[in-house]
Amino acid sequence: MNLFSGTIGQLENSIQYASAKNNAISNNISNADTPNYKADQVTFKSALDNEMAGIQTKATNERHLNVGGEENKPYRISKDTSTTYNHNGNNVDMDKEMSELAKNQIYYNSLIDRMNGKFSSLQSVIRGGN
Template identity: 45%
Template sequence: MNLFPSSIQRMEQALSTATLKQRVHADNIANVDTANYKSKQVNFQQVMEQASASRVKSYRTDARHLEFQSGQGASPVTVNHNTVMTPNGNNVDMDFEMAELAKNQLWYNAVTERINGKFSSLSSVINGGR
């Protein structure tokens, strides 16, 4: 029996992704002056594939059907090679990183508020509406 609705599990995955993005952007900012450091980013598509692969258990019933991609083992964090390098070989754009950090913080706060609302609703049901 699953005690919590699947929406709570999806929000948990969203919080985990936001935490990963926070860590990656913080690492980029911390290494802004490190020679030859290449900025990293979180590949959202890879995160979604891993989340759906862990949730969907399937098998092919016909050889003509497409196989599900597992996405296991591959890291959703990729090195960014598409930006301008500074003379010391570093490609961290501080303005971009700070903007992404702020966007990620807003996303994290919104998901946290939503999950708090879900738990508040569950608490209300458990306590008989009191």
């Protein structure tokens, strides 16, 4: 029996994704002047699409979903080698990175607020509604 109906696990995966994205963005910003550095990207949807494309499953009941096994990380980190913005071979676009950092921070904060709300609800139930 899953006590939390998977919500906390999904929030945990999302927080891990946001943390990995923040680390990649921070790494990109810190290497903005490094010659031939290629920016890291953290992607979720393409990783999901790639994983789902190669999965072979067999449903033994019409109510079964056609899904495969789970991977530890629901995201993938890759290098963007397709572009060069600077004369030294570097492809870090500071405006884009700062925009992504702000967007990711808002996303991360909303996940933390949601997780806190879940734990507050559990705490309220444990205390008997007080």
